[in-house]
Amino acid sequence: MDWLIFAALAVALIALAAVAQRKGWIDLSDKNKSSGGGASPMVIGDEVFNPSRYEAAIELDRQTVLPAPAPVPGDGDKGVYQGNVRIELPRDS
Incomplete structure (x- = not known):
């Protein structure tokens, strides 16, 4: 029992x-999708025995995802501050 x-x-x-x-x-999602199945024990080893390398790899992954481009001088505010937001999509020809 x-x-x-x-x-x-x-x-x-x-x-x-x-x-x-x-x-x-x-x-619990797999963050290490680029590597093969044999690399996962190495990632666990890095996380335990070499945490600075593991954290550097996480930071590198974080920095490779780029946000939207910042506005450049001369673009103007394009009406955003008045509450007007226009999203233009490319037209299919």
């Missing part, structure tokens, strides 16, 4: 993790 308690506890933890993932409290 003791194993039933442990099984129920395991099911409850898995359900809690699923709810936390869906709500956005935790992130």
Whole structure:
């Protein structure tokens, strides 16, 4: 009967993790999609034994995603400060 308690506890933890993932409290998605399956033990090793390299790799990934380009001088405000925002999409010919 003791194993039933442990099984129920395991099911409850898995359900809690699923709810936390869906709500956005935790992130269990694979951030290392570019590497093959054999590289994941190396990433774990870097995270544990060389955390500065692991954090540098995360920061490099963060910096490769670029935000929208900043406005350049001479563009003007284009009516944004009056509440007018116009998004122009390229037309299909």
